[in-house]
Amino acid sequence: MKEKLVQLDEFRWWLDKSARPRMNVGAKIIGSKKIINTLEDAAIEQLTNVATLPGAIEPVLAMPDAHWGYGLPMGAVGAFDAEDGIISAGCTGFDINCGVRLIRTNLRLEDVKPKLRQLVDELFNRVPAGVGSKGKIRLSEGQFSDVIRLGARWAIENDHGVKEDLTHCEEGGSMEGAATGSPQITEKARRRGRPQLGTLGAGNHYLEVQKVEKIFDESVAKVFGLEKDQIVVMLHCGSRGFGHQVATDYLERMAVAVKKYNIWLPDQQLVCAPATSSEGQDYYAAMKAAVNFAFCNRQVMTHWIRQGFEAVFAKDWESLDLNLVYDVTHNICKYETHEVNGSNRDIYVHRKGATRAFGPGHSKIPKDYQSVGQPVLIGGSMGTASYVLVGTEQAMKETFGSTCHGAGRAMSRKAAIRKYHGRDIKQALESKGKVVRSISTKILAEEAPNAYKDVHIVVDSVHGADISRKVASQIPLGVVKG
Amino acid sequence: MDFEYFDEITSDQLFRAYGSSLPEVFRNAARAMFGVMYDLEEIVLDHEIEVCAVGIDEKHLLYDWLSNLLLEFEVEGVFFADFSITTIEETPKEGFQLIGIAKGSQKMPELRTQVKGVTLHRFSLERVNNRYIATVVVDV
Numbered sequence: 001m002k003e004k005l006v007q008l009d010e011f012r013w014w015l016d017k018s019a020r021p022r023m024n025v026g027a028k029i030i031g032s033k034k035i036i037n038t039l040e041d042a043a044i045e046q047l048t049n050v051a052t053l054p055g056a057i058e059p060v061l062a063m064p065d066a067h068w069g070y071g072l073p074m075g076a077v078g079a080f081d082a083e084d085g086i087i088s089a090g091c092t093g094f095d096i097n098c099g100v101r102l103i104r105t106n107l108r109l110e111d112v113k114p115k116l117r118q119l120v121d122e123l124f125n126r127v128p129a130g131v132g133s134k135g136k137i138r139l140s141e142g143q144f145s146d147v148i149r150l151g152a153r154w155a156i157e158n159d160h161g162v163k164e165d166l167t168h169c170e171e172g173g174s175m176e177g178a179a180t181g182s183p184q185i186t187e188k189a190r191r192r193g194r195p196q197l198g199t200l201g202a203g204n205h206y207l208e209v210q211k212v213e214k215i216f217d218e219s220v221a222k223v224f225g226l227e228k229d230q231i232v233v234m235l236h237c238g239s240r241g242f243g244h245q246v247a248t249d250y251l252e253r254m255a256v257a258v259k260k261y262n263i264w265l266p267d268q269q270l271v272c273a274p275a276t277s278s279e280g281q282d283y284y285a286a287m288k289a290a291v292n293f294a295f296c297n298r299q300v301m302t303h304w305i306r307q308g309f310e311a312v313f314a315k316d317w318e319s320l321d322l323n324l325v326y327d328v329t330h331n332i333c334k335y336e337t338h339e340v341n342g343s344n345r346d347i348y349v350h351r352k353g354a355t356r357a358f359g360p361g362h363s364k365i366p367k368d369y370q371s372v373g374q375p376v377l378i379g380g381s382m383g384t385a386s387y388v389l390v391g392t393e394q395a396m397k398e399t400f401g402s403t404c405h406g407a408g409r410a411m412s413r414k415a416a417i418r419k420y421h422g423r424d425i426k427q428a429l430e431s432k433g434k435v436v437r438s439i440s441t442k443i444l445a446e447e448a449p450n451a452y453k454d455v456h457i458v459v460d461s462v463h464g465a466d467i468s469r470k471v472a473s474q475i476p477l478g479v480v481k482g
Numbered sequence: 483m484d485f486e487y488f489d490e491i492t493s494d495q496l497f498r499a500y501g502s503s504l505p506e507v508f509r510n511a512a513r514a515m516f517g518v519m520y521d522l523e524e525i526v527l528d529h530e531i532e533v534c535a536v537g538i539d540e541k542h543l544l545y546d547w548l549s550n551l552l553l554e555f556e557v558e559g560v561f562f563a564d565f566s567i568t569t570i571e572e573t574p575k576e577g578f579q580l581i582g583i584a585k586g587s588q589k590m591p592e593l594r595t596q597v598k599g600v601t602l603h604r605f606s607l608e609r610v611n612n613r614y615i616a617t618v619v620v621d622v
Contacts, residue, residue: 040492042490042491067492067493068490068491068492068493069491069492069493069494070491070494070601070602070603070619070621071601071602071603074493090602093621094598094601095598095621130590130593131519131593131595131596188550188553191553191557192553192556192557195557196556201596202593202595202596203595203596203598203622241553241556241557244552244598244599244621245553247599248549248552248599248600251601251602252542252546255542255602256538267603268602268603268605269601269602269603269604269605271602409493410492411492412489412490412491412492412493412495413493413494413495413595413622414487414489414495415489417594439590439593440592440593440594441592442592442593442594443593443594443595446594446595482593482596
């Protein structure tokens with residue numbers, strides 16, 4: 001399939017809808033030649049699969065961090081007409097509202113360095129991590145309904161943050177219209193989700209204490225409250241077992257729906273339902289509940305991170321300026337309005353391993369960021385650099401206001417485990433002065449930095465294509481993992 | 483061979499499980515799934531939980547079985563390592579029903595990763611020459 005790609009410019013590649021039968025629209029890949037050289041053919045084929053779905057809007061997009069996943073590749077965007085198109089649980093994936101938030105501080109490296117181990121230990125002890133981990137918060141059935149209805153607002157109303165946190169979250173930390181019970185939300189999903197609020201999870205999720213290494217755009221960095229050598233905290237996690245179960249439930253339900261509505265699928269993982277159908281709308285309401293759970297999850301942990309800093313630095317978090325820069329989601333389906341062929345259209349944008357990147361002036365971004373655009377938070381692989389980017393007008397015109405989400409895997413998990421040992425990875429990171437705490441050492445092997453693409457090349461591609469621009473990069477000092 | 487892992491998919495884990503009967507392939511697929519997360523040999527089997535599943539056909543029954551095991555693993559905090567199928571029945575109205583036992587321990591082993599869910603990507607259950615082959619990709 002790769003041989004059918006046509007290079008449009010240094011960072012853009014086009015796959016015409018004639019590339020294979022049944023494609024309704026063409027596909028575009030954002031990335032340098034180097035990115036294309038390493039992109040699996042199977043990932044390109046997965047883009048063509050999505051292009052066959054009803055109501056697809058041109059183009060189906062792959063970002064430079066794209067790699068072969070299940071259904072839609074990780075690092076991809078699929079948009080569908082809100083009337084004639086579909087909503088797909090398969091395209092969104094299991095980790096609904098997996099996302100990243102960045103918390104700034106007014107601390108510098110010299111403040112943190114002598115206390116780094118104590119700080120990382122404090123955060124590790126306060127934020128429950130690991131497979132199947134259970135949180136410190138015990139929720140009644142009614143409280144759980146409130147969490148999935150209100151999202152981060154629930155946390156604020158229950159003294160786990162301040163109102164200003166909400167304005168610095170995508171969707172204000174809460175999507176309206178979330179379902180809370182039967183038939184949209186199953187008992188299984190509620191049972192799986194209820195004990196897990198306030199947990200980091202495992203796998204690629206992490207909490208990092210980082211130092212701002214480089215500023216690329218002084219004026220935008222200033223608006224986001226970032227400067228060189230500043231200490232910041234990045235939190236990467238999602239909707240945990242609740243979101244995983246919502247996805248599981250709707251994969252089963254939509255597998256029935258595709259037969260009912262006679263939708264042809266090239267890959268059964270792309271199960272979907274017409275956007276206006278009861279199955280489609282039920283999924284959207286259930287997905288919003290999982291989105292809200294994830295926003296609340298990150299907010300609750302933010303509160304504990306602040307408490308951890310307070311304990312170590314013996315000051316309140318307000319004095320330490322532990323304010324939220326932003327919270328973005330990178331696994332979601334959103335009802336949005338975008339200009340398509342010169343007119344506004346209502347569409348469902350599926351971002352799977354892709355980040356919203358709205359440009360300046362958009363009504364959906366916080367007032368204090370209106371002049372520059374939405375912050376885009378890019379988590380690198382464990383122990384490597386992360387980035388803060390800013391959304392652009394070009395993203396609005398070209399990618400349904402979307403950009404990349406991270407480094408993207410370059411090596412399979414089993415291959416990483418064969419090649420690396422967790423203890424060696426930990427030693428290598430600690431020899432560079434970084435402090436690593438994890439529930440399991442083995443988990444570090446699978447997330448070895450070299451198992452991922454080079455985040456710099458990924459970010460250079462989206463910057464080069466101008467679908468988001470570099471503002472700052474950060475390097476980790478301390479890592480907490482499941 | 484009970485099951486084997488394949489590297490093909492970069493971000494997720496593909497495995498195939500085998501069995502001479504439906505109960506055997508269901509057991510081996512479950513062992514393969516939990517073997518993605520930790521070494522099964524590390525687990526002392528001192529806990530048992532009954533797990534049920536339903537499906538319109540055998541393939542969907544397998545999907546529901548694996549998904550329900552993940553749910554029980556997280557909710558009950560038991561690290562499963564072996565499984566037995568008590569009954570698999572086909573009913574005229576409701577399709578297939580399964581009752582099984584999942585065995586494991588609440589003592590946490592060293593974890594490699596977390597399985598988030600069972601995908602439908604390449605998901606299949608075939609019968610080839612009296613041997614069942616389950617192909618499964620789990621999201622990790």
